[in-house]
Amino acid sequence: MNMIRMNEEYTQIKNFVLDVGADMIGSLIFAAGLICFMEPANIAPGGTSSVALLINYVSGLPIGMLNLAVNIPLLILALLYLGRTFALKTIKSVFINTIMMDFVVAPFFPVYHGDRLLGSIYGGVLVGVGISLIFLRGSTTGGTDIVSFLVQKKFPHFSIGRAMMIVDGIIIGASILVYGDIDAGLFGVISLFCMTKVLDGILYGAERGSLVTVVSKKSRVIGQKIMDDLDRGVTYLKGEGGYSGENRDILICAVRRYQFARLKAIVHEEDPKAFVIVTEAGQILGEGFKREEVK
Numbered sequence: 144m145n146m147i148r149m150n151e152e153y154t155q156i157k158n159f160v161l162d163v164g165a166d167m168i169g170s171l172i173f174a175a176g177l178i179c180f181m182e183p184a185n186i187a188p189g190g191t192s193s194v195a196l197l198i199n200y201v202s203g204l205p206i207g208m209l210n211l212a213v214n215i216p217l218l219i220l221a222l223l224y225l226g227r228t229f230a231l232k233t234i235k236s237v238f239i240n241t242i243m244m245d246f247v248v249a250p251f252f253p254v255y256h257g258d259r260l261l262g263s264i265y266g267g268v269l270v271g272v273g274i275s276l277i278f279l280r281g282s283t284t285g286g287t288d289i290v291s292f293l294v295q296k297k298f299p300h301f302s303i304g305r306a307m308m309i310v311d312g313i314i315i316g317a318s319i320l321v322y323g324d325i326d327a328g329l330f331g332v333i334s335l336f337c338m339t340k341v342l343d344g345i346l347y348g349a350e351r352g353s354l355v356t357v358v359s360k361k362s363r364v365i366g367q368k369i370m371d372d373l374d375r376g377v378t379y380l381k382g383e384g385g386y387s388g389e390n391r392d393i394l395i396c397a398v399r400r401y402q403f404a405r406l407k408a409i410v411h412e413e414d415p416k417a418f419v420i421v422t423e424a425g426q427i428l429g430e431g432f433k434r435e436e437v438k
Contacts, residue, residue, distance in 0.1 A: 162280045169276030170240040174248040176269025184262035187318035188334035189311025191286030197321045207244030214285040221289045232282040267334035271341025278401030353403045354424045359417035362392040397427050
């Protein structure tokens with residue numbers, strides 16, 4: 144029993160270290176794209192970080208601290224309505240992101256003052272890579288993600304992708320007014336496009352999510368851990384091995400794109416010999432995902 148407890152503690156510590164490591168590296172790359180390329184080119188492609196850029200342009204206050212301030216009310220709402228695990232992970236990521244912006248990248252990294260188009264492209268790519276690394280550990284950078292999840296919670300039939308598009312579109316429109324330059328909005332769209340393409344290329348199941356089928360002797364244990372860690376429901380089907388003739392449970396679970404890496408790690412931790420089938424899901428309807436409107 145002590146050995147099992149020690150293994151669980153070791154796994155928790157390892158996961159925490161990996162989470163913090165991903166947050167640090169991802170936030171460093173994210174901050175480099177934002178501060179070294181987007182900020183000097185007057186580009187704000189969406190999200191709370193872009194709101195921070197716009198306020199910084201007017202006030203001159205540090206971008207990281209502004210990003211944290213904008214996120215605080217959203218983080219409180221996430222804690223109240225989106226679950227403790229999601230909120231605490233996001234709070235950790237936002238704080239690390241703030242440190243990287245104001246105390247690492249801004250003072251020490253060189254700033255690109257060249258072609259504005261290149262700034263929008265490289266800025267979008269770097270921000271996309273940084274967010275992807277954070278997503279891969281089951282966390283987010285806050286901001287638009289929280290707003291989108293809250294909108295879907297209030298209006299379940301409204302897709303998260305559409306909510307994010309509307310919020311980012313409003314911010315890009317505001318950037319045209321703040322910078323007094325229509326090109327700021329156009330370059331912002333280019334940055335947002337590059338960022339989205341990078342996210343789609345790095346994260347598995349980039350469109351909507353993934354449908355995972357797990358065949359294992361420990362399906363019940365794996366399923367319970369998925370429900371505890373990811374707050375995702377699972378379904379068990381009764382199956383029989385064609386060769387062995389053994390009866391076993393087959394686990395089916397649908398997850399969002401940023402949750403897949405953690406699900407895969409859970410399966411490997413509990414049963415390295417498990418048989419796993421992953422299917423890209425173009426659309427997922429039901430509890431926790433998009434609800435189809437009844438006509």
